[in-house]
Amino acid sequence: MALLLVMLGVALLANLSLGSVYIPLKATLEILAGGEAARESWGYIIWNYRLPKALTALLVGSGLSLSGLLMQTLFRNPLAGPFVLGVSSGASLGAALLIMGASLLAGGSSAWLVNDVSLALASGFGSLVVLLTVLLVSARLKDAMALLIVGLMFGSITAALVTVLSYFAPAEQLQQYIFWSYGSLGNLGWGQLGLLGVFCLVGTAIGLGLVKALNALLLGEKYAQSLGISLSRTRAWIILGTGLLAGGITAFAGPIAFIGLAVPHLTRQLLRSQDHRVLLPGVLLYGGILMLFCDLVAQLPFSAYVLPINAITSLVGAPVVIWLLVRRRRMIF
Amino acid sequence: MNQEPHPNELPLQVLDLQIGYRDKRREVRLSGALRFGLPRGSLNAVVGVNGVGKSTLLRTLSGMHPPLSGELLIEGTPLEKLPLERRAQLLSIVLTEPLASQHLRVRELVGLGRYPYTNWLGQLSPEDLKGVEEALRKMELEAIAGQPCHTLSDGQLQRALIARALAQDTPLMLLDEPTTHLDLYHKVKILKLLKEIAHSTRKTILFSTHEIGLAIQLCDQILVLQPATARFGTPCELIEAGCFEALFPADTIRFDAESGYFRVTK
Numbered sequence: 390m391a392l393l394l395v396m397l398g399v400a401l402l403a404n405l406s407l408g409s410v411y412i413p414l415k416a417t418l419e420i421l422a423g424g425e426a427a428r429e430s431w432g433y434i435i436w437n438y439r440l441p442k443a444l445t446a447l448l449v450g451s452g453l454s455l456s457g458l459l460m461q462t463l464f465r466n467p468l469a470g471p472f473v474l475g476v477s478s479g480a481s482l483g484a485a486l487l488i489m490g491a492s493l494l495a496g497g498s499s500a501w502l503v504n505d506v507s508l509a510l511a512s513g514f515g516s517l518v519v520l521l522t523v524l525l526v527s528a529r530l531k532d533a534m535a536l537l538i539v540g541l542m543f544g545s546i547t548a549a550l551v552t553v554l555s556y557f558a559p560a561e562q563l564q565q566y567i568f569w570s571y572g573s574l575g576n577l578g579w580g581q582l583g584l585l586g587v588f589c590l591v592g593t594a595i596g597l598g599l600v601k602a603l604n605a606l607l608l609g610e611k612y613a614q615s616l617g618i619s620l621s622r623t624r625a626w627i628i629l630g631t632g633l634l635a636g637g638i639t640a641f642a643g644p645i646a647f648i649g650l651a652v653p654h655l656t657r658q659l660l661r662s663q664d665h666r667v668l669l670p671g672v673l674l675y676g677g678i679l680m681l682f683c684d685l686v687a688q689l690p691f692s693a694y695v696l697p698i699n700a701i702t703s704l705v706g707a708p709v710v711i712w713l714l715v716r717r718r719r720m721i722f
Numbered sequence: 723m724n725q726e727p728h729p730n731e732l733p734l735q736v737l738d739l740q741i742g743y744r745d746k747r748r749e750v751r752l753s754g755a756l757r758f759g760l761p762r763g764s765l766n767a768v769v770g771v772n773g774v775g776k777s778t779l780l781r782t783l784s785g786m787h788p789p790l791s792g793e794l795l796i797e798g799t800p801l802e803k804l805p806l807e808r809r810a811q812l813l814s815i816v817l818t819e820p821l822a823s824q825h826l827r828v829r830e831l832v833g834l835g836r837y838p839y840t841n842w843l844g845q846l847s848p849e850d851l852k853g854v855e856e857a858l859r860k861m862e863l864e865a866i867a868g869q870p871c872h873t874l875s876d877g878q879l880q881r882a883l884i885a886r887a888l889a890q891d892t893p894l895m896l897l898d899e900p901t902t903h904l905d906l907y908h909k910v911k912i913l914k915l916l917k918e919i920a921h922s923t924r925k926t927i928l929f930s931t932h933e934i935g936l937a938i939q940l941c942d943q944i945l946v947l948q949p950a951t952a953r954f955g956t957p958c959e960l961i962e963a964g965c966f967e968a969l970f971p972a973d974t975i976r977f978d979a980e981s982g983y984f985r986v987t988k
Contacts, residue, residue, distance in 0.1 A: 465822045465823075598842070600842075600843055600844065601837065601840070601842060601843060601844035604834065604837075604844055605834060605837055605844075606822065607821075607822055607823040607826060607834070608821055608822055608823070608826075608831075608834060608886075609817075609819060609820075609821060609822040610822075611786060611815070611817055611819070612815070612817065612821075612834075614786065614806070615784060615786075615809075615810060615813070615814065615815045616810050616834065616835075616837045616838060616890070617806045617807040617808075617809065617810030617811075617837065617838045618806070618837075619806055663823055663825050663826055663830070664830070666843060666844070666845075721825050722823065722825065
């Protein structure tokens, strides 16, 4: 755990110092400490661009990993991730409706409608609608597996609606939507970052409050109930926590794939534990580190290019997971 | 019948309990109305043919399935009036289904049994840890306490599951077919351990089983479930009353009252 903390610090500093403009580590530290920057532009880059982006990466990585852990424990399914309940498909539908729907209804004059804030609102609203529907349905379902299928079905429905919208949308709007779906960490100002921080903080607090119930769920739902855990209440809190984390993150940074699915597995392998008192801080740290690293790769140090973060998370993460599984031969779940 | 024990000495009391299922169209009643009480510090078995309602009875008694009618008292209080947290301190279960996580170590598994007594984080106090070690010792698991559950044999896993229920330290313990998948030696070993626990720690244990012959030899009381009726009593009383003869079709198996065992009809 201490190792993870140190690695997080290193990843954060590397992320701040490397990019299209290289800022020496010493200068980076001086700027962060409030000192005078050796070059004025460096201070500007750090404070207004790289630090918000690094903090976004940290929140996104930690939050998605935690919601992935919650989903995997709730469904006892190693393939579950933060988006299995349809949170990201809801967000996509919201974004698609705003970007492509507005242009279909209002014609070409609607471009002013689409900006970072309205996009965040639309996708956040989309996740919320799907989430509330899932919550309502879950109250009527006894079986967690059935809930998983329902979440997947919602995903299919929204994906189909997005397809229909894209079919009719003009090329320009379609491209804008596709760019949104790549995910982005660099669009948040300090105000939005604060809001995202609140979402993540509340989501993490809910996760922390669930630690005991999550550990009891390792035995199975019936045993958990026999230990005094209320299944319906626990399920509702898990859905709410996941919704806040994954929904909030998707609203601000777009649908970021893979991290939420992979980090809980990586953390179990690393810490060799199933205890959520260990796993919860573990996934928060590990998720943050991995996301900072992915962002570092995505901004292609010493070049002016920035790659879509969504592609990098999978490109970097998937081989790591495969390598770990092959080396250890056995998955801890 | 022997002398009626005082209700305080009956951790589990069942009054005209009707078990079964109810859906929109119809009501499926399993067995007759049940009326029995399990004394403190006794080992009790539920026997009956497949599908007669043994598992449903255990699920009803543990509050996971609602009864159709009748009353169910745990330590004198109706089960439905007990909040989940309190129930967890009165009643522990051992199920046939596999654990959701096979990677828990035996000691962690047993430690989860202490959850009804821990704080919001589930941290084990020194007293909890003592209870865990005690349960491990009673079920003879000390040597394998550090192993993950997927490495255990069926017999070891069953003992680990019982140790978890034991660590929960409840006056009442319900087990669904704890001896399936085990060879004769391990069946007897599990049941003897259960009997020893019931008598030494004054716990009331009820388990379902198909091992009627072993139940007759080892249990204090047996509940015989049949499609229309149910009989509860000591093994001797039930044998004298001829309860086991009618359990299976006589042209296939008959009960030998002399030895207390079933024999194949030739």
